[in-house]
Amino acid sequence: MQFDLDIQKTLRSGRRSFHLNLRLQSDSERLVILGPSGAGKSQALRAIAGLLRPDSGRIMVGGAVLFDAAQRINLEPQARRMGYLFQDYALFPHLSVRQNIAFGETPGWRNPGTQASSEGVERWLAAFHLDHLAHQLPGELSGGQRQRVALARALVAQPAALLLDEPFAALDPDLRVVLRGELDRLQRELALPMILISHDVADAEVFGDHVVRMQDGATEGATEGAIDTLDGPALILAEKQTQE
């Protein structure tokens, strides 16, 4: 099983509470979670990366148990080896493109130097045509270039899987098509398991070997026991938002 996810979490903000309830199993290397904004997709991705601790459930990626409430297993985000692409890319604004990409390869308390180099850094700088931008700061880059830097930064760390949060939302429509193609080829080449979350059906068409829909307040009845199998239609998730 590539992904085995069972995530329950109640989030509270003031008097509002939001219940995240995601259960899905998939053998596919390319999983797309599709849903409108506010459906809790990002929170689900954060839970997989270890940035949000579920109240209960179990998270397995590629056979490795990352979280299991029953067995009191909860790996730190540092130990999960997830390549995370944030929606606005979250590049470190004080570091150059090269330093950003070398960031995860440089452990300890000091940032990589301006000349930081390694096989991985050079490989991804070249692969994404970023060589000539290596000394620029993220603030000086275009949207597409930022996305490539963020991808390179995640890939240099040799992740066990890629988690992509609306990777194309910040881009122009034309560029979106180009970069979808790039990511598509890249994923096939690396055979790296990935979960992509999006509100855009076009993303699901390109990457959705397995598409899961996540909806605000959708079929409350589906919360229990609706575990998806690979070929089945993929509505597995229930989500509800209540005012208390």
Place this chain on the structure above:
Amino acid sequence: MHPTWTALALSLKVACWATAIALVLGVAVGFLLARRRFPGRELLDTLLTLPMVMPPTVLGYYLLVLLGRKGWIGQRLQDWFGINLIFTWQGAVIAAAIVAFPLVFKPARAAFETVDGRLEDAARVLGISEAGVFLRVTLPLAWRGILAGALLAFARAMGEFGATLMVAGSIPGRTQTLSIAVYEAVQAGQDDIANTLVLITSAVCIAVLLTAGRLAPGRVAHR
């Protein structure tokens, strides 16, 4: 050494130590208040800001009560370590550090709050330890605001008068800082000494403010 230079040297020594103490504590408390949610957070913020608005003599009195021979802390220091802080330059450091503390911790909290938490998350996911995240992402993005605050704290510590006089007194060569020396000189009618002291103090303060202005947030330098 000429008494004027002795006073200046003492003022600089006291201000440096006070700033260092205020900086370490201010960064720690500012980070805590910016990143952790706990009951009484805003009350703590208010209490720690008090030294900025209270008359320094009131602070000095509090310190005397706490650090004096019969004080809650002073008596223990005396009994356990044989340390007495009253009428010493170390006492002046504590007085100046407390007065300067809000000038560091306020901007430090504000600076930490402007750092996007997702950048810290991005570093965590890349395998960087919490200490590494703080030193490599949070602090570099917040340091301008913190440093500007530290320079103001230094200037404030240089100019400290009320609390210092209450706690450390005015012993020439030992606890008589520049600002206290000015007061003594004027009281004694030594206008020439007062003039020199005032000019020196003004020059130091202008230099500090100019430096602080260059480091203030908003002036982002590209390396």
